[in-house]
Amino acid sequence: MTDTSRPARPAVLGQNQYGKAENRVVRVTRDGATHHIKDLNVSVSLSGDMEEVHYSGSNANVLPTDTTKNTVYAFAKEHGIESAEQFGIHLARHFVSSQEPIHRARIRIEEYAWERIEHSGKGAHSFARQGRETRLTQITFDGTSWEVVSGLKDLVVMNTTDSEFRGYVKDAYTTLKEARDRILATRVSGRWRFGWTDDAQQAPDWERSYEQTRKHLLQAFAETYSLSLQQTLYQMGARIIDHRDEIDEVRLSLPNQHHFLVDLEPFGLENDTADGAVYFAADRPYGLIEATILRDGCQARIPVDLSNL
């Protein structure tokens, strides 16, 4: 029956968006012999009066994705890239204000960090890419108000002690033994939403905000004696809320990168943590702990599942 009948209720278009994803732009600025770089991956996504292109294929309202790519490169030259956030704000404002059919623009940016190579030659134009985490931001503009969600991914951290896991529920499928001294390691994926929503408000110092927020994440991870990864996660998010007035909401996704104590008894060896131990770093499966931490009274707006922003 399912296969052949025709529905009484036809298909209709719901939410839709389009644009050019992953525009890789490198902007060099020269201050005499000293060069500076910004290395970004910019994705544009536009929404608005787009019913016709879906229903009939008419492109009359469609600014080509190729044009959005050109705009990214032209703006990088015209306006420079002060910060990923500021650059995204320029772009989002442009698309919504210059194209009548476009009602909403969302700009997602990845930023890759570089450090200078120390050497004895002339000039300062040599860089090595830092492999540390990737910085992220997402700018959404509907013509009136802004939403800025920044964050990071692939920040890998480890505590080699001060982590326990005990006192949990035991059911018929529980075989895990309690741990009083384990490694706690995770690959942090985080997003944080700014309170700034309006051009009339003073915008945060985006660069300083990022460096400070990253520092708070790392310090809270290091300074928390952990009874569970959930507790550590909460401390990391709360540290940001407590110290960064400009941020109202934090979402963290923390895979528990299990480091299992290897059983060396068959070989006559005691693998005791107190004495310095040997661990097997496992790939899959892994625990996955996710939560939102909010400033009291604020609404949660960051999606529960962090996608590939």
Next chain:
Amino acid sequence: MTDTSRPARPAVLGQNQYGKAENRVVRVTRDGATHHIKDLNVSVSLSGDMEEVHYSGSNANVLPTDTTKNTVYAFAKEHGIESAEQFGIHLARHFVSSQEPIHRARIRIEEYAWERIEHSGKGAHSFARQGRETRLTQITFDGTSWEVVSGLKDLVVMNTTDSEFRGYVKDAYTTLKEARDRILATRVSGRWRFGWTDDAQQAPDWERSYEQTRKHLLQAFAETYSLSLQQTLYQMGARIIDHRDEIDEVRLSLPNQHHFLVDLEPFGLENDTADGAVYFAADRPYGLIEATILRDGCQARIPVDLSNL
């Protein structure tokens, strides 16, 4: 100021979930000398009364993620794996009904397809993995009602003609030339939500539903003369809504995998599509077209950004 002041409004916990992700389970069943396999990647995510573990680190309400892993393997033996959907339903029901503090369970499953190796030996227990798309499902249960969203990712398709792109908006940043005959290629990521929400309803035939929905996606892609990728996307979604009564909502994310006609004029060659042409298959950037197609009257529930389900 931002850096030092203490907020009047403290941090509070919002939505949270936890579980064991990416449990790789292979279930063999034997029908005499003929073997069958199911190859899944199962992720468990649980929510409920979990304030304490975040605030104080008390694990009194926490069923360990290790236990959820054990449950996956034990259920694969006890109940078998009829379909990914049915297996996820068993698991979700178990966690919510057996653990009082757990109010919601979400099971995400990837399934990898294998085909038999044809040979002249004895038995039928040899398989080669099909590299085609990965099948997906997500089961959510809150103790009362079900939400089942199935789908796929990495289904790569190409039309070598019957695709145009013309009549679009031209602004100051537009350089793209109109195309009357281009390659249209994409890597389909799709999700579809079933109308089934209640144990009292008859559940769909999950296996047949998947194969038919996949077939409709492919056929709609192939049979649509495309004026824009948005139009093709809508046809793909609408084809499912029109032919599969059990599905109320479809979300598609279609990266436009650009194949650029190479300029061979400098070498005295005409690279004419009508005559069979040579294309450069580009990596980045790429157009990204995303939309929801709904059965009229239904509410959209699939997230706008398809995460790594």
Next chain:
Amino acid sequence: MTDTSRPARPAVLGQNQYGKAENRVVRVTRDGATHHIKDLNVSVSLSGDMEEVHYSGSNANVLPTDTTKNTVYAFAKEHGIESAEQFGIHLARHFVSSQEPIHRARIRIEEYAWERIEHSGKGAHSFARQGRETRLTQITFDGTSWEVVSGLKDLVVMNTTDSEFRGYVKDAYTTLKEARDRILATRVSGRWRFGWTDDAQQAPDWERSYEQTRKHLLQAFAETYSLSLQQTLYQMGARIIDHRDEIDEVRLSLPNQHHFLVDLEPFGLENDTADGAVYFAADRPYGLIEATILRDGCQARIPVDLSNL
């Protein structure tokens, strides 16, 4: 001492090669409304009189890598792509014979397979990418003789029975239990070298050779009752040598993709292979079994470690 002294013996240049890697070329041919495609990833690597460009930076002997890229696309149009091997032969001959400083050319090609989408519309120009293995070839030409090494990677296969592992060496670090019935699964990476070396010889039918060699690999894997993965590997290689006169040498690299029988005893379940069992598919570590199988009297020329050809 090591850090400061100057060596008596200075640095000199050894083997070197250069070219443009990973040129992604799609060639469409039209036979009326029926289209055909070849989808390749072509890498060019050239060697010859290149001392000066390394020592002084003089590019007087250097054909730009950009030119080698252009040549790939121009040749795809001019000569078509009958097979990856034939296309590579055209390219290698061109570079060595047209550029006096270039003494050796090596062309590496990956080929991606597509299948037609069955549908009821007009024309035959719609394709879905087969995710099965990637086909490979490497053509080397020094102006006189040819070496053709073809192969594949990422061919994933599994036997769910007819595999044992017993009677091995036990030392002080051995804890593994013998297995009489286990899953044997691997991701085949293989290369095979053709006897064809000279334009005066008749070249093999490259397309048929590939399909037949692939078939022999699969069948030998399926039909071998395995006492160890080494035995299976040898049977796979020998099957090719025995049935394909045009091939003189085979190199196989077989990761043992471990599928561990899950211990379900703590849950009162017997996980017996004879009854259909549940396995944990592990990621790392994995056994890695590699060997060359030669036609008696032939010299081995394929490198011991298969790189990312």
Next chain:
Amino acid sequence: MTDTSRPARPAVLGQNQYGKAENRVVRVTRDGATHHIKDLNVSVSLSGDMEEVHYSGSNANVLPTDTTKNTVYAFAKEHGIESAEQFGIHLARHFVSSQEPIHRARIRIEEYAWERIEHSGKGAHSFARQGRETRLTQITFDGTSWEVVSGLKDLVVMNTTDSEFRGYVKDAYTTLKEARDRILATRVSGRWRFGWTDDAQQAPDWERSYEQTRKHLLQAFAETYSLSLQQTLYQMGARIIDHRDEIDEVRLSLPNQHHFLVDLEPFGLENDTADGAVYFAADRPYGLIEATILRDGCQARIPVDLSNL
């Protein structure tokens, strides 16, 4: 004919090797409240009298790969991990000297670098993974002499000026324009072979050697005014040979990560390098420049194609 005939010359076994790959081992050492970590990925590969296991499946000479895994973890506890090289030497010596059928052992190791998290809490047991390059080593032992090849991969570097590319060969397929000021960026993959081959010689300080060699690579890249990437490559290798007596051979593989100056003229913008420019960072294709630099009089032993060591 090819398909059916039986060869007069049967298949024989050539070079073969086996072992457990990618054992992920983390070793913690405690110096009071200060912890230190070594994070390695260790792959074992053994060769010797292994004809029987290939021909008949007899495992009488086969030490299981599982045992080689156990040995890695046991040795990490027993002997500690002073350096990746020293650890590999322990392992290789053990396998060759303890198992009569094993004549050669090769140990490959990846090492991941971590840095301490600065914080105000107690103890020093918190780390963040540095994403910089992966350190590599390969130890080969045949019972008599040693070969140690160390190196790195994924060291990404960029010069934003002081790079030209001019004066190259122009043929019928050349369209590239000469560049007097371009970005030069690459992802360095390098291997270097030590002169140390005998237990009677004093072994190098492996840790210091790595840090100094890495420094020389970076400085030579930064300090070279480049007329071609080949010239830069040679300078990088020669710098090591000139300054590190313990190293006799260097192999470098440098993909030219093209950063193309974007044409902004259609938008009325001049994208002049001297003024700070905007670049498109391309993925594929890429130039690939590879060469060996030797200490005069030494033989080259590092393979021409750097595999996934």
